[in-house]
Amino acid sequence: MSTSRRGRRSILLSVLAIPTVALLLGSTAQATAVPHNPDQSANEINAINADIMAHNHTLGSQIRRVEGDASTPGTDAAAQQPQPAAAIPNQVLATTAGIDVASYQGNVDWASWWGQGKRFVWTKATESTNYTNPYFAQQYNGSYNQGFIRGAYHFATPNTSSGAAQATYFVAHGGGWSGDGKTLPGALDMEYNPYGDTCYGLSQASMGAWIRDFHDTYHAKTGRWPVIYTSTSWWSQCVGTSQTFGDTVPLWVARYASSVGTLPNGWGYYTVWQYTSSPLDQDTFNGGLDRVQALANG
DSSP states (O other): OOHHHHHHHHHHHHHOOBOOOOOOOOOOOOOOOOOSOTTOOHHHHHHHHHHHHHSOOOTTHHHHHHHOOOSOTTSTGGGSOOOHHHHOOSOOOOOEEEEEEOGGGOSOOHHHHHHTTOOEEEEEEEETTTEEOTTHHHHHHHHHHHTOEEEEEEEOOTTTSOHHHHHHHHIIIIIOOOSSSSBOOOEEEOOOOTTBSTTTTOOHHHHHHHHHHHHHHHHHHHSSOOEEEEOHHHHHHHTTTSOOOTTTOOEEEEOOSSSOOSOOTTOSSOSEEEEEOSSSOEEEESSOHHHHHHHHHO
């Protein structure tokens, strides 16, 4: 992570103290959707939205801030793809290398990453209901044209609007899906609140219902279930056992260490592991390229 990004985050935290394969396959039981934290004032929401416009947040940025990164960033070891026998304990026989990007990467040299063996990518599309990645078109279409299997992701802010509203915004701004064999289902980024309270001021039940609202709306609009990106620690604190999604949702787990570790409640295995942020976010798919293609095909 760059010094400028850390600096922006430090400024933000000091100024804003706002209270606030088997491939996949939890329960599909319906839950009452909770729009957002009812105690969140209009001024607080406006302040959050204004900051989103100025300082968008990337996949795992808040997980690294809170949990740290033990993946030896800045060394050759950090950039190496984990190997199944050494790094993945649950009898994985093959993996596929990938990355995820956001506006901080600008116009990406896709040929270079392809040459390094990366074969899939998720690109940040949106945050909340008022931020879109200005480099999204180059990143999303450029990766596709290079041959990557690509998808989009949404950074959630559950205290500003409902899950349905954010899923709708995401789909309308690049987060949809097409059955072309090269488009992954959209990913929902659930991690620590960059603006204040870890769980955005929501109880575990309310957070689980918010995610269910996003999950159901995304499926209604695209015909696919979203991927969920999170860390085990955040999920245990903020969702707990209030909802399970393992029956429908592929898990993309963040852990910057030599092994993937314990998984969040409701999943028996992961689909994607984000294992380092050096020199940018890198991921390993739990399966060979044919399994990545299977996820894209639905």
